[in-house]
Amino acid sequence: MIGFLLAGAVLAGVSAFILFMPESDGTHVFSDSGDTYKINMVTGEFKSETEDGKVIESYRWDPGTVYLPAGEPVTLSIFGVNGKEHPFIIEGTEVSGKVKKGEETVLNLQFDSPGVYRLICTAHASIEDNGPMIAYLVVK
Template sequence: MQVRYIVTTEFTSKTDSGQQLEAYRWDPGTIPVKKGQPVELRITGVNGESHPFTIEGLGVKATVNKGKTTVVRFTPKEAGTYAIVCETHSDPKDGVPMVGYLVVQ
């Protein structure tokens, strides 16, 4: 079992005009794993109340909540790069999208 640990993080800043900017991230943002071997992602919510997410192309969906650890298990069958997309923070119009990458080798 390939176990990987991820946390949700938030960066905030104010512009010179006083506008609040926020960017949520997965940390680390790139997670390497091996094809054909079971994977366990242990994702802990540090910032933000809730982060429902999808790992595109792998059919993995779950939600990470602040102060909790969400565990998802799957076995990637194909090599490639798969986006981990937070459905709450996915629109570039609302700021920086919360996207990480699972790299299957």
């Protein structure tokens, strides 16, 4: 129980930091080439055991929130670490695919409209399916 509370406090702190982080000065923080933003993500898993011996787990994208510039090309590289495979969609787009354990999935994207686009693993979309496995692509 204390572990869950501690994890929740850490998550709240990180979320607050990201939410109130100062605006970028335009520097391509994630850029390899100066023209295309490259974002690296991985699949992850939290696993624990309840007091009565029940194993509980949840799959996640890491990082769970990514800020992207509108109208700029973006390369999203996702490496499968935990879980056999994660079929996904990016809500509000036609983008879909699958991340497999031990493999890299590379997506070349461009979001022209600001907003929040959810990267959703369709195999882990809810708590009942060991999720929700959702990352937030925040386009400004």
